[in-house]
Amino acid sequence: MINLLKIELKKIVTNKTFWVLTGLYVLLLGLVFFGVQSVINEISTNASKTSPISIPKVSIYNFPEIWQNLTYIAGFFKIFLAVVVIIFITNEFSFKTIRQNIITGMSRFDFLLSKLQFLFLLSFGATLFIIITGLILGFINSSNISVTIIFSKFVFIFAYFLEVFSFLTFALLIGFLVKKSGLAIGLLLLYNYIIEPIIVYKLPDGIDEYMPLRAISNLIDIPNTALMQLVGVNFRDYIAFTDVAVCIGYTALFTFLTYLILKKRDL
Amino acid sequence: MSEIVLSLNKISKRFGRIKAVDELSLEVEKGNVFGILGPNGSGKTTTLGIILDVINPDSGYFQWFGKTPTKYERKKVGSIIESPIFYPYLSAVRNLKIIADIKGIPYNDIDRVINIVDLMERKNSKFKTYSLGMKQRLAIAAALLGNPQALIFDEPTNGLDPQGIAEIRELILTVASEGITILLASHLLDEVQKTCTHVAILEKGRKLSSGKVEDVLNESGTVEISSENLEELYVTINNCDIVKSVMRQGDKLTVKLDKKASSTDLNNFLFKKGIVLSHLTIRKKTLEKYFLEQLNE
Missing domain, CATH: 3.40.50.300 (P-loop containing nucleotide triphosphate hydrolases)
Structure with a gap:
């Protein structure tokens, strides 16, 4: 296990593409995290001017709500990490190095395992990034700080890890299926932004939320702010057990399908 | 073993x-x-x-x-x-x-x-x-x-x-x-x-x-020979028991030898019969020829 991780790290550590892409991800998400509050402030001040009732000030950086707020926002950017995964999987096919790895003495299962470790590492890094920025932003902006309060909604962090990891196993499957980076990325974007939303739209309520990418994103619901409650909508401010189960189920399915492809295919 | x-x-x-x-x-x-x-x-x-x-x-x-x-x-x-x-x-x-x-x-x-x-x-x-x-x-x-x-x-x-x-x-x-x-x-x-x-x-x-x-890939099997009097050579060689077949190709004869025999054996045989060869080459098989042979057999 450790050996496979060592091999995987050697493939990544000196790769420029990897650092450029993950660097961009960190930069972009960091900017969004730090800038989103002022955007919300702008909107609420503008709204207050025309609204007959006063609009309450909303702070998204308060412990413990910050965890749901940040993980919800970060959910939109996980596609970026999926692209990184696809590039690295399809590289193995275009360089034919997957073939060479097997010839050298990896089993096909080992190869899949090494890629799953890569996904785990990437998800872990993304989660760690949220924890760090969350703590910084929270300490700066929260008036009420105590260990219990800080970690009371930390479950969103675990949910976020699962969300990213599940999504990346979907990217893994597409990468193995299509083998060509451009095509695989195209397919991922197409399915994520067009095909599945259309299916979800056509399906009756109650069933549509079980579509894979929808189910994965559903894990963390839209944060309830005072603003939302004012309008009269109420979203889930907890993680539902069934959502977690569905998400794990899809992760297992994607991984299993990837293994089947890898096992049956001539390399 | x-x-x-x-x-x-x-x-x-x-x-x-x-x-x-x-x-x-x-x-x-x-x-x-x-x-x-x-x-x-x-x-x-x-x-x-x-x-x-x-x-x-x-x-x-x-x-x-x-x-x-x-x-x-x-x-x-x-x-x-x-x-x-x-x-x-x-x-x-x-x-x-x-x-x-x-x-x-x-x-x-x-x-x-x-x-x-x-x-x-x-x-x-x-x-x-x-x-x-x-x-x-x-x-x-x-x-x-x-x-x-x-x-x-x-x-x-x-x-x-x-x-x-x-x-x-x-x-x-x-x-x-x-x-x-x-x-x-x-x-x-x-x-x-x-x-x-x-x-x-x-x-x-x-x-x-x-x-x-x-x-x-026995390559000593086929040799090309010729001498001053090709007709005499042709007749003599047909009576040689280490020769499997003889084919005329222009002024040369292509001779297929028995598996165990070598070109030296052939030369010795002819020398004893008083025939001096003016040309003797061992035919190297190319892969194409090899395949043609294999397919013909």
Whole structure:
């Protein structure tokens, strides 16, 4: 296990593409995290001017709500990490190095395992990034700080890890299926932004939320702010057990399908 | 009893309508330099892909070191298949470290193999900056890593200049002299004759024949002769019992000899009959001629 991780790290550590892409991800998400509050402030001040009732000030950086707020926002950017995964999987096919790895003495299962470790590492890094920025932003902006309060909604962090990891196993499957980076990325974007939303739209309520990418994103619901409650909508401010189960189920399915492809295919 | 390193039992593989490998059975013994000889498309690379577990056979089975193969058997085999394959953005050393990690070999063997192929000065350069010759040499270094018990070469001299070809053949002979079993696929009859002890000839995925190189590729079988009086020569030689057949071709005779006989025997026979030859050449078989012969028989 450790050996496979060592091999995987050697493939990544000196790769420029990897650092450029993950660097961009960190930069972009960091900017969004730090800038989103002022955007919300702008909107609420503008709204207050025309609204007959006063609009309450909303702070998204308060412990413990910050965890749901940040993980919800970060959910939109996980596609970026999926692209990184696809590039690295399809590289193995275009360089034919997957073939060479097997010839050298990896089993096909080992190869899949090494890629799953890569996904785990990437998800872990993304989660760690949220924890760090969350703590910084929270300490700066929260008036009420105590260990219990800080970690009371930390479950969103675990949910976020699962969300990213599940999504990346979907990217893994597409990468193995299509083998060509451009095509695989195209397919991922197409399915994520067009095909599945259309299916979800056509399906009756109650069933549509079980579509894979929808189910994965559903894990963390839209944060309830005072603003939302004012309008009269109420979203889930907890993680539902069934959502977690569905998400794990899809992760297992994607991984299993990837293994089947890898096992049956001539390399 | 000699030890069987690799055995194939009725391996078949189809790609769509094409039978790439057709009920192929082989046995390679320890210490053999075993050539798989055949024209392009005869199933050589597919066969090697199957025994290295990157291509799934449709039927049949194979064994490495007498065992049903797992990744552990592959770790004891060094291979060079088609073109050299490495991570282009990594240096030679990093690429070899990955291979060492997969095979479970300590890193201190890396410098040894880099030295063998003379790449020490460029060992920290990225693979993509290498010339074709250097890439090929790195592939050899990778195959030699960790002292494998068997080596597989697929068209090892493809695309190399004459000096490179000579170096590779030299290397194969050196490695073979250390008792390492070698499996070599080639479409060059000459290459197999110069390096191999055993050979199997493949055509359209089927094995035409196999055995020791000197038995299968017996080249002393056919000679071309002529003399002042061709008519006399023709009559005399037809009464010689080591001659299987005689064919007239212009001012020369093409003579097929009995398996055990050599050109010296023929010359001796004619000399005793008072005939002096003005021309005697041993006909070297080319692969094309060999195939024509095999198909005619």
